[in-house]
Amino acid sequence: MAVAESALSLQLSGLPMHQLIALLCVSAVVYKLSVLLHKRNVAFHAMAAFPGPPTHWLFGHALEFKNDERDIVKNLKWAQHYPYAFPVWYGPFVCLLKIHHPDYVKTLLTSTEPKDDFVYSLIKPWIGEGLLVSEGQKWIRHRRLLTPGFHYDVLKPYIQLMADSAKTMMDKWERYAKTNESFELSEHVSLMTLDSILKCAFSYNSNCQTVGGSNTYIKAVYQIISLVNLRIRTILYHNDLIFYLSPHGYRYRKARKVAYNVTAEVIRKRKEALKEEKELDRIQAKRNLDFLDILLLAKDENQQSLSDEDIQAEVDTFMFAGHDTTASGVSFIFYCLACHPEHQKMCRDEILEVLGDKDTLGWDDLGKIPYTTMCIKECLRLYPPVPAISRKLSKPMTFFDGRTLPAGRVVGVSVFLCHKNASVWENPDVFDPLRFLPENVSRGHLMHLCLLQLGQETALVRSLP
Ligand code: HEM
Structure with a gap:
């Protein structure tokens, strides 16, 4: 406001337009700098x-x-x-x-x-506002809707599915043991936990452990996490515009798209299947409701379902949170037991x-x-x-x-x-x-x-x- 007023009075005093623009720019920069300095000062005192x-x-x-x-x-x-x-x-x-x-x-x-709005905002463009990132009423509503998915009765049958995934991994290792060939263990474990979460939460058989080659989803998640870490450490990248225009920002968007396509396909297939199955009772009679069913069929007290965007965010969140943490945990368990x-x-x-x-x-x-x-x-x-x-x-x-x-x-x-x-x-x-x-x-x-x-x-x- 003060800048606009002084600009107006200068214009009235007959200053040429280019000088006026330069003055405005300088004033804006000075203003922004003083705001930032104030912010720094406040942080220091805090x-x-x-x-x-x-x-x-x-x-x-x-x-x-x-x-x-x-x-x-x-x-x-x-x-x-x-x-x-x-x-x-x-x-x-x-x-x-x-x-x-x-x-x-x-x-x-x-x-x-609440969660902080810096670090979590860096993963939001990828996993959206799922449970991990969301706050307030949105988080409460989603947690209420999804809590049935964490009931012991839902979790119990998962143990057999997990055992099947682990057996597939062990069968592969048996072959390495016979030839004495060394291999990167954590890649295998990531595939195993991805296979598990796909089967348990999404009833989706991807055969990702046996198709061979590196998995596009796991590779994309790895890249996204590395780029988020890089963003935190690189001051210029704290600015969205600079980051997204940089080669790293380009890679982030590309990896995000790859990960998104995988989860979107899982949702699409289930929606099609649900259309055919039509009624909840019939689905339940056929198989246990999984996390994705709960997401797609959930209705709150006002009979409101989750939006497509919300469903996508929760699936992205679960697929990431459900396979990456467990892969790291299991890999280090192997490491510790090998050392001891x-x-x-x-x-x-x-x-x-x-x-x-x-x-x-x-x-x-x-x-x-x-x-x-x-x-x-x-x-x-x-x-x-x-x-x-x-x-x-x-x-x-x-x-x-x-x-x-x-x-x-x-x-x-x-x-x-x-x-x-x-x-x-x-x-x-x-x-x-x-x-x-x-x-x-x-x-x-x-x-x-x-x-x-x-x-x-x-x-x-x-x-x-
Ligand atoms: C060893 C395994 C795991 C560890 C160490 C772990 C650790 C954590 C931690 C520390 C948080 C809190 C994050 C925060 O407040 O910023 C969290 C949240 C969360 N985790 Fe896990 N997690 C594991 C496995 C899983 C699995 C298997 C799933 C899904 C199948 C999962 C889904 C979630 C979700 C949805 C949240 C957000 C919950 C909310 O705020 O309502 N996690 N996890």
């Missing part, structure tokens, strides 16, 4: 109570991150130096408070603070005993393998498949040590650093499944964190009001 590693005035800590194991070493060093929490700057304006102690995490996650043959033997003996002369474990057997369960928990502690999540404060938050962070700030929970926190875990780098013996789990928060990684997160991280 973080005043939380000392952190030295930061570059322009790049913040962005140049410190190399996207490899050096980042892990750096983060561990910082966490050791700054107990509980420290600020991390991604450029001059974007800053989050990284927290790495369960008591801090508890304060944040027992509140109902003594524990591997204990698991093998325990499973063989429960198995008896059966082909595979059933639902009820899962409670009969405590040693294996402890090994799985310990792997997930050391290598959490979701290493961080974040929230944006809608009101000031005071943590247990009395330090307060004002509203509007982003808090990032480093699940990885929490799991490595020496004030919580004895010898945190050591693989020790026995730390999960019931008598050793004395502090409630330890289990809380591990459950976060065990897929029971939906009840703990965000529960329905």
Whole structure:
């Protein structure tokens, strides 16, 4: 307004048009810069109570991150130096408070603070506003509609489908074992978990494990995640226009399209099948309702169904969240057990005993393998498949040590650093499944964190009001 008024008075004083335009541009730049400087100032003040590693005035800590194991070493060093929490700057304006102690995490996650609008906005163009990203009334409505899909009765039959997928993978490995050929294990595991989620949640037989070659969906997801990480670390890419016009932005859009086409095809085929089956009762009599049926047939209290866009977003979310996390978890379980043959033997003996002369474990057997369960928990502690999540404060938050962070700030929970926190875990780098013996789990928060990684997160991280 002030700029427009001064421009008008200058025009009246007879300034030539090109000078007037130049003046307007300069004023706009000055205005934008002062807004940004104010934003930076506010962020600095907000973080005043939380000392952190030295930061570059322009790049913040962005140049410190190399996207490899050096980042892990750096983060561990910082966490050791700054107990509980420290600020991390991604450029001059974007800053989050990284927290790495369960008591801090508890304060944040027992509140109902929303997801932050920076990191989650970077995956929104791909998975849309599914459960992972959505907030408020939309999230509540969708969670209510989809909760029947998580009922034990729905989950129980999945165990046989998962066992079938695992058997296909093991048969392939048998062939490698015979020829002594080495192979990249995590690719096989990703195909196995994708095969499982397709069969369990979407009743879709893709044969993705046996068709050979690399899977376009898995490749696309891998590329999208790498590009999102790159975006977070590259200040210029925080701007949508610059990112989408860049070669990386082009690759992101291309990969997004590939992933989208796969999920859209799954939905299309089911919609066709449902048209033929017509009635819910007839479908139910024929087979168990799966997650996709629930999505397509769900109606809220006003008899409103989910829109096509909402269905696509939930399918994209489930396909990603349901295969990528489990692939990472299972791959690291193999890794840990390979590094610790003594524990591997204990698991093998325990499973063989429960198995008896059966082909595979059933639902009820899962409670009969405590040693294996402890090994799985310990792997997930050391290598959490979701290493961080974040929230944006809608009101000031005071943590247990009395330090307060004002509203509007982003808090990032480093699940990885929490799991490595020496004030919580004895010898945190050591693989020790026995730390999960019931008598050793004395502090409630330890289990809380591990459950976060065990897929029971939906009840703990965000529960329905
Ligand atoms: C080891 C396996 C898994 C781990 C470690 C894991 C971890 C997590 C974490 C930490 C969150 C919270 C994210 C946040 O608040 O920002 C989350 C949310 C979610 N996960 Fe998982 N997850 C796993 C498996 C799965 C599977 C198999 C599915 C689907 C079949 C799934 C679907 C979801 C969904 C839909 C959400 C959003 C829930 C909501 O906010 O309502 N996850 N997961």
